Amino acid sequence: MTASTLEKQPAPRASGAAFILKKATISALVALVLFSLMIGVRTEAGPQGGLIYWTRFGDLAAIVAAVFGGSIVVELLRQWWGPADRVRVVPPVVQNALSLAGRLLAPALLIFTFLVPVIFYDQRYILDLAILVLTYVMLGWGLNVVVGLAGLLDLGYVAFYAVGAYSYALLATNFGLSFWVCLPLAGILAAFWGVLLGFPVLRLRGDYLAIVTLAFGEIIRLVIINWQSLTGGPNGISGIPRPTLFGIPLTPGEDGLAARLGIEFSPTHRIVFLFYLILALALLTNWVTIRLRRLPIGRAWEALREDEVACRALGINTTTTKLTAFATGAMFGGFAGAFFATRQGFISPESFTFQESALVLAIVVLGGMGSQLGVALAALAMIGGFELFRGLDQYRMLVFGIAMVLLMIWRPRGLIGHRAPTVYLERNQAISSDLVKEGHG
Amino acid sequence: MDYFAQQLINGLVLGSIYGLIAIGYTMVYGIVGMINFAHGDIFMIGGFIALISFLVLVSFGLTAIPLVLFVVLLVSMAITALYGWTVERIAYRPLRHSFRLAPMLSAIGMSFVLTNFSQVAQGARVKPVPPIITGGYTLHEGPAGFVVQLSNIQIIVVLATVVLLALFTWLVSSTRLGRDMRACEQDQTMAALLGVDVDRTISMTFVIGAALAAVAGMMYLLYYGLVDFFMGFVAGIKAFTAAVLGGIGSLPGAMLGGLAIGLIETFWSAYFSVEYKDVAAFSILIVVLIFLPTGLLGRPEVEKV
Amino acid sequence: MSGDTILSVDGLSMRFGGIVAVNDLSFDAGRRKITALIGPNGAGKTTVFNCITGFYRPSGGSIALTHDDGRTIQLERLNDFRISKQARVARTFQNIRLFPGMTALENLMVAQHNALMRASGLTFLGLIGAPSWRSAETRAIDLARTWLTRIGLLERADDAAGNLPYGDQRRLEIARAMCTEPALLCLDEPAAGLNARESAALSELLLSIRTELGTSILLIEHDMSVVMEISDHVVVMDYGVKIAEGTPQSVRDDPKVIAAYLGADEEEALAVMESGT
DSSP: OOHHHHOOOOSOOOOSHHHHHHHHHHHHHHHHHHHHHHTTEEEEEOTTSSEEEEEOHHHHHHHHHHHHHHHHHHHHHHHHHOOTTOOOOOOHHHHHHHHHHHHHHHHHHHHHHHHHHHHTTTOHHHHHHHHHHHHHHHHHHHHHIIIIISOOOOSOTHHHHHHHHHHHHHHHHHHOOOHHHHHHHHHHHHHHHHHHHHHHHTTOOHHHHHHHHHHHHHHHHHHHHHOHHHHOGGGOEEOOOOOEETTEEOSSSTTSHHHHHTSOOOTHHHHHHHHHHHHHHHHHHHHHHHHHHTSHHHHHHHHHHHOHHHHHHTTOOHHHHHHHHHHHHHHHHHHHHHHHHHHHSEEOGGGGSHHHHHHHHHHHHHHOTTOHHHHHHHHHHHHHHHHHTGGGGGGHHHHHHHHHHHHHHHOTTOSOOEEOOSOOSSOOOOEETTTSOOOOO | OHHHHHHHHHHHHHHHHHHHHHHHHHHHHHHHOSOOTTHHHHHHHHHHHHHHHHHHHHHTTOOOHHHHHHHHHHHHHHHHHHHHHHHIIIIIGGGTTSOTHHHHHHHHHHHHHHHHHHHHHHOSSOEEOOOSSOOEEEEEEOTTSOEEEEEHHHHHHHHHHHHHHHHHHHHHHHSHHHHHHHHHHHOHHHHHHTTOOHHHHHHHHHHHHHHHHHHHHHHHHHHHSEEOTTHHHHHHHHHHHHHHHHOTTOHHHHHHHHHHHHHHHHHHHHHTOSTTHHHHHHHHHHHHHHHOTTTTTOOOOOOOO | OOTTEEEEEEEEEEEETTEEEEEEEEEEEETTOEEEEEOSTTSSHHHHHHHHTTSSOOSEEEEEEEOTTSOEEEGGGOOTHHHHHTSOEEEOOSSOOOOTTSBHHHHHHHHTHHHHHHHTTTTHHHHTTOHHHHHHHHHHHHHHHHHHHHTTOGGGTTSBGGGSOHHHHHHHHHHHHHTTOOSEEEEESTTTTOOHHHHHHHHHHHHHHHHHHOOEEEEEOOOHHHHHHHOSEEEEEETTEEEEEEOHHHHHTOHHHHHHHHTTOHHHHHHHHHHHO
16 A cells, blocks of 8 residues: 555645635634733732732733734644644655664663763753653653553652652651662552552542542642641751762762772762662663563553453452552652652652642653653653753743643654564564553553 | 531532532533543633633722622633633544543643643732622621621522522533533434534533633632632642542532532531641542442443453 | 262342342353353343353352362352452453453463463562573463464464454454363353354364363353354353253254244244254
């Protein structure tokens, strides 16, 4: 079949200038009504306490004009690109080249990541950003176990991140335990909370599960805010110990790493150390996940996503299977949380809002559910893109929301729309995401 | 006892507002099968539009408060309904037959858009208004000097809710649009084959849901005397809890659930702790879903094998 | 309970609210035999299956499964996944329930979950790649390969199950159930939607499962040519009760059965009898 036979043009669309103008005019009118009061009039508490308002018709006109122009551009693009639902056949040559590039991408990316501290040693900003990206890569990979593999929609993943962070912060500040002792503890505690949450909600499906996990995440955050004697409430916990290289602190002091190695101390050492620490944690997450997928438990997770009833008929205990998925995902979230706490040195409930859960979930879904490489790319794109708008400050979340909507419309099944089989006899061929189910829970 | 009676009144008023928002969730869930995450923010937008149109009208010299409020109600219902329509058109319609997670994330994204749009457009600070409707009735004066009061605004909130609910029930049960909605709820493909304009019906569902949310937003403004850009999130989750508690897809259920959540929250604040009132509401959501997954008035779901 | 009976259903009833789907049903299924459960649509056959395989909890009655070693398990007391895991009863579904996004081979690997879980030391041995786990995995792949060969799908082992033609999916689902190494295999309309050639291949497969592997089979089927050809014993249901049972021949000639199928219309009944032969 050739591309031309498939490009079945639906009923000829009106494509003339008149049609485009009409559409743009309607869009502009809608925008005018929508924004007339919200943008055209600005309210604020006045000096005497009462509300005052002033008009901003200039801004309103600008926005409406932008919608008019934007609508024309979008319509022109749409006609140039053709109907959105058309089947596009990529020539085999291009496909092969793409798949080769895809296979080379992961190792290339990994090597580059290892070299980041070398290349950007003097650029603290880039190192910090890279640490942030890796943190989200790790969170994405952790949540991927729950959402991508087991098909359980979790909107409260940030709760486990918070449990991990507060576990480390509290254990370290109250009992003086070191990071390396706290890290596994934070993971275990988070996994414990994962089971605790998982147990009652196992019977729920789909959106109900999503909303309950969201509620759970909010409960954890509200408890952290209100249980001031333990968590410091909204003020958070500060003075969280920095990690050590197996007991050797990265400080300028005499017993610091720099002094012991006989090199000059630089604060960048700590940053580089943190970078490799989170890289190691993320790679551990990745390695464990890839291993688990090839084990019966991982296959059971995927089977659960595909068809829960069939799983039961095959003698798979769906309860424990779901719980292990929750616990595994939560454990990685807990690790990431402990890392977050030690990196920041300070944590407060503000870092664990629903927005974080949504961000991580967006990374997983945009990555293409279940694809490790896709999640890494999505984390890079989302966090990197988010960073580009740092200067815009209050517009940042607005842009993030718009990006989320557009990305979902553009690629509802994510960047990497294939599933790799876990075992094969002859050919290791990817499975199109159209066949892969997304789970009911 | 007097304290209890007063809390009962307060709880019913709060519950009416939740119920109005919950109807929007329940309708959309019934017809499209998705949680319209942005619905809480539509409620917030409704509150803002009511506030702004009120300010503008008053500054034009209109002083007849009932007339002003009536115009404000119409304006805020109309504009907010258009917001509901636009949200569906932009963020949900392209994803209607897609993968289940995509519309959910798109909805979450839309919720962020609306929240932050209001923050950018109207500033982050809370917008207070002086009491617009004052006065009320003293129902009972206790010996200790505690007075049970029913204020006029409370009466208006409850009355508006009852009238709207009646109107809405009539709409769904006795009009062409209502019939189309119920048909789409059962089977969209079949409805389309029988000549129901599915796109239009779904759009109308969002429009009506948003209009009711606008009423809730205006009532909230009148009752609490303030709006802020972040009020949609928590109110939205609570209203969704109400919809689930009542049995999602059921209109009387949404109202009943709203009242239940309003009462629980008010009594929890009154007798236990104000700080944990949201925790109480969310815990109830979890408990309800575990023990009563189909809600109070929902239809039980039988698993087909 | 004799040694020749693997499954003994006694006084089974299932009610949904006020509706009685199965009423006081009793029948036996023979060991290493193929027992067919037939009846018009809505007779309650699938409900019986769901009771046997633990998807429904019966309102009354008992379902006893006797293993080769004489161990008897009351299925109505087990539920859910335990029926397959402990009583070793496997089933297929009327509307195929494969894992469409997983390959044919993966489907068969998932079926060996419980054996593989033990072999992987509840994941921990598997995570470190212990040799015992590796050999267990190889054995599991070999079993899957054997079944793929048996159903003629070895070539398509690495294709997504959802991409296979309908008839292949039916056979794969049976192979998947067999990979759990069941004592009793329950098939819910395995020939539905198959053409004549595929039906014949199915009959052959089922006969080989019975004769070569000695697995007992209980099947629901509408395709009378399959039922007549392979069944050792036929149980006929209508409106939730048993109306006849016996050899395929005796059942086919039973006027009550004909009446049940065709609402007492003799001419149509005769037509069906013709086509059944």
